[in-house]
Amino acid sequence: MKTLFSFFAACCALVLLSNFALVSPGYQVGDKVADFRLKNVDGTLVSLADNKAARGYIVVFTCNTCPYAKAYESRIIALHQKYASQGYSVVAINPNDVATVPGDSFAEMQARAASQKYPFAYLQDESQQVARTFGATRTPHLYVVTKQGADFVVSYIGAIDDNSEDAKLVKTKYVEQAMTDILAGKPAATSSTKAIGCTIKWKKA
Amino acid sequence: MTRLRFLPLLALLLSGSAAHAQQVTVIKLPELQKRLSRQNDTTYVVNFWATWCAPCVKELPYFDQLSTTYARQKVKVLLVSLDYASQLDKKVKPFVRRRGLRSEVVLLNETDPNSWLDKVDGKWSGALPFTLIYNQKKQLRAAFEQEFTQAELTTQLQTFLR
Numbered sequence: 001m002k003t004l005f006s007f008f009a010a011c012c013a014l015v016l017l018s019n020f021a022l023v024s025p026g027y028q029v030g031d032k033v034a035d036f037r038l039k040n041v042d043g044t045l046v047s048l049a050d051n052k053a054a055r056g057y058i059v060v061f062t063c064n065t066c067p068y069a070k071a072y073e074s075r076i077i078a079l080h081q082k083y084a085s086q087g088y089s090v091v092a093i094n095p096n097d098v099a100t101v102p103g104d105s106f107a108e109m110q111a112r113a114a115s116q117k118y119p120f121a122y123l124q125d126e127s128q129q130v131a132r133t134f135g136a137t138r139t140p141h142l143y144v145v146t147k148q149g150a151d152f153v154v155s156y157i158g159a160i161d162d163n164s165e166d167a168k169l170v171k172t173k174y175v176e177q178a179m180t181d182i183l184a185g186k187p188a189a190t191s192s193t194k195a196i197g198c199t200i201k202w203k204k205a
Numbered sequence: 206m207t208r209l210r211f212l213p214l215l216a217l218l219l220s221g222s223a224a225h226a227q228q229v230t231v232i233k234l235p236e237l238q239k240r241l242s243r244q245n246d247t248t249y250v251v252n253f254w255a256t257w258c259a260p261c262v263k264e265l266p267y268f269d270q271l272s273t274t275y276a277r278q279k280v281k282v283l284l285v286s287l288d289y290a291s292q293l294d295k296k297v298k299p300f301v302r303r304r305g306l307r308s309e310v311v312l313l314n315e316t317d318p319n320s321w322l323d324k325v326d327g328k329w330s331g332a333l334p335f336t337l338i339y340n341q342k343k344q345l346r347a348a349f350e351q352e353f354t355q356a357e358l359t360t361q362l363q364t365f366l367r
Contacts, residue, residue, distance in 0.1 A: 162319060199333060
């Protein structure tokens with residue numbers, strides 16, 4: 001009887017915990033990032049700690065299929081080309097449920113990365129746990145994390161720029177503004193912005 | 206042969222009525238804000254969607270159906286397309302016509318979502334679909350950054366109609 005009760009209690013605790021995880025708002029600017037280990041399109045496992053020379057990362061939740069993600073694809077590549085040499089590589093993470101969006105399967109990710117010659121890691125968040133932990137809601141959803149001691153700390157969350165349709169009409173490059181501050185060792189003046197995107201396709205419970 | 210002669214006329218009538226059935230008005234933020242704060246006893250269901258957003262397209266019929274289901278109650282549905290204004294004639298209007306949408310459809314023509322998302326609702330991170338339900342008289346308002354099933358939508362709307 002007692003064991004049955006403790007089993008029941010454990011179940012309750014689990015349900016509570018998992019609910020908590022679902023409603024957790026994710027990272028805010030200033031939060032320490034829990035490192036992850038996700039499979040890259042080249043088959044290797046990638047963690048933030050792998051690159052000892054990194055000063056930080058530009059982490060982008062993105063995917064193959066969302067029109068907004070596609071509209072920003074070349075701009076994400078340009079971000080990597082601009083900031084990787086300054087210690088901030090792009091790490092792209094695809095969190096979409098493959099059962100819902102077959103176009104976001106690992107094989108399709110590999111094909112996309114190859115055809116567009118991604119110069120950065122493109123990781124599959126199969127359990128969606130990394131997206132949940134970050135609090136990502138949409139693709140693209142961007143986070144700049146900065147190395148502080150042994151940890152990575154969130155320095156910027158949000159939009160890439162202010163015009164998804166046409167890169168030539170952009171007036172404010174939000175993430176580049178933030179990067180200018182961050183590279184100067186200052187907190188980003190605008191550290192949190194919003195953007196329209198495709199909702200992350202969560203696994204059906 | 207006599208019957209065939211009526212065909213062009215019939216086609217003209219059909220296409221004319223279809224075009225008349227639905228307009229898509231292009232609006233800016235101030236107009237949208239007005240529509241999000243109507244001071245009366247109607248319950249407004251405002252759904253933000255786009256033709257490119259698969260979960261939006263899937264749930265649109267549930268929203269469009271509300272106007273019929275609740276025809277005898279004070280319920281109004283507004284479908285706000287976030288497609289680019291450049292896609293109005295190419296994508297949005299044909300979509301609305303093809304689907305036979307009966308609810309009012311507007312297209313919000315604004316860039317820089319960071320400047321206006323919070324003015325629509327502070328809880329909206331920017332993911333689509335997004336839905337607001339409000340009734341100013343009852344001082345009720347709810348925001349949903351999620352996809353609805355028909356049952357979920359009905360349940361939520363019912364709480365406004367009690």
